[in-house]
Amino acid sequence: MNARRVAAGSDQLQPRENRRGLNAMAILTISREYRSGGQEIGTAVAERMRYDYVGKERILSDLKGQGERWIALLNEVDEDRPTLWDRFDWEYRGLMALMESYIYDRAMGDRVVLVGRGANFLLEGLPHVLRVRLTAPVEQRVERVMCKDGVDRKTAARLIEKMDNDRAAFIRANFHRDWYDVAAYDMVFNSAVQTFQEITDIVCGALQEKAGKLSxxxxxxxxxxxxxxxxxxxxxxxxxxxxxxxxxxxxxxxxxxxxxxxxxxxxxxxxxxxxxxxxxxxxxxxxxxxx
CATH class of the missing domain: 3.30.1340.30 (Histidine-containing Protein; Chain: A;)
Known part of the structure; x- marks a missing residue:
């Protein structure tokens, strides 16, 4: 990263009250079990609230300027269980630092939906941030994986187990927190009990209540x-x-x-x-x- 290049954009770091008062819009973070509806609900909220949706594809696009090395590594290890070698590897530690910096940079602009990658832990304690957790029973998620990914039931079940375990291990290794801890979230939804539309409605309402609460x-x-x-x-x-x-x-x-x-x-x-x-x-x- 180029420190001087970042410094050149320092006008973006002026206290928000000097730019538009303490009327910042809210920020949404989404932690999700695999195929529990994170992408669908996140994009629906972003479209309705006119927020930016930041998932993997957006991150890859935004980080292109940092170099192909980091893009290739992100594609390889994003939200995966880090190996013992990864934890002590210079490039892996660099990527994690780069990701954290990116999340904070996006949060500075508010009006953003940040999906996964520990954003809820990085942004905890901020009154204008809504931290949402999405879950669903394995059997329902198996059906979704079979439909969306075109795989058989056994493969779908294995994929869900791997993805959930990898994401939990990623959070544990990099943030020393429990991905499953409901206390780490403001709202927890079961998308087998409520529809994506119902959850979207509730989240949008909660975001409207959060707006303007930035002190x-x-x-x-x-x-x-x-x-x-x-x-x-x-x-x-x-x-x-x-x-x-x-x-x-x-x-x-x-x-x-x-x-x-x-x-x-x-x-x-x-x-x-x-x-x-x-x-x-x-x-x-x-x-x-x-x-």
Missing amino acids: LEAWELLRGRMLAARIKAHIATNPKIRIPTLKVFFDGKSIILQGSVRRMADLQAIGEIVTVSAQGTPVRNELRYRL
């Missing part, structure tokens, strides 16, 4: 998280920087960098990235230099 404090929290994620992505996707451990987060006041570096050149390069990308937000650099 200045919440805006600053979102902005701080976004900047921290952007800095982390710049560092994690830079092949010239070797950093064994890295944690970058916003504590409500400052962007905190923690981890260890083994070369002074890396420490200097990280400092330059922070200078360009922090946008005036206080930074506490707790990185340790270790031989």
Whole structure:
């Protein structure tokens, strides 16, 4: 990622009350069991509310400018169960940092439906974000897979089990959270009990109630998280920087960098990235230099 290129768009980071008051529209995140209706409901809500729908295809399109390496890797490992090798692989960690930064960038613009990829965990604690979970019994989802994907019953059941297990493992490995925990969502729907249309109606109504609830404090929290994620992505996707451990987060006041570096050149390069990308937000650099 190019830190200076991102900085050039810093006018988008001005406090929202300076642009249109604290009247931001809401954000919808959707966590979904495989073939429980996430795509259908998400696109229906986006069309009715005039929101952007951000699923895999949109992400791939938006990230093309980051390079073919990341597009190829995203196609390969998106929401899959990471292997032990993946967890320590430079490219995998870089992709995850890039994805988090992308989600925060999209959230800064509100009016967006974000599907999967841990968005509900990244955006928790923000009053204008509605976090929805979609489920359905396996048997009903088997029927949907057979119809939509043209496979037999046994193959459909195996595919559902694999996809659900992969998504749960993806969340556990990258966010250290439980994908199935209903407390992580504002609304949980069973699409075997309610139709896609009924769920869409309820979600649209809830989004209208969420609209305009973004406070200045919440805006600053979102902005701080976004900047921290952007800095982390710049560092994690830079092949010239070797950093064994890295944690970058916003504590409500400052962007905190923690981890260890083994070369002074890396420490200097990280400092330059922070200078360009922090946008005036206080930074506490707790990185340790270790031989």
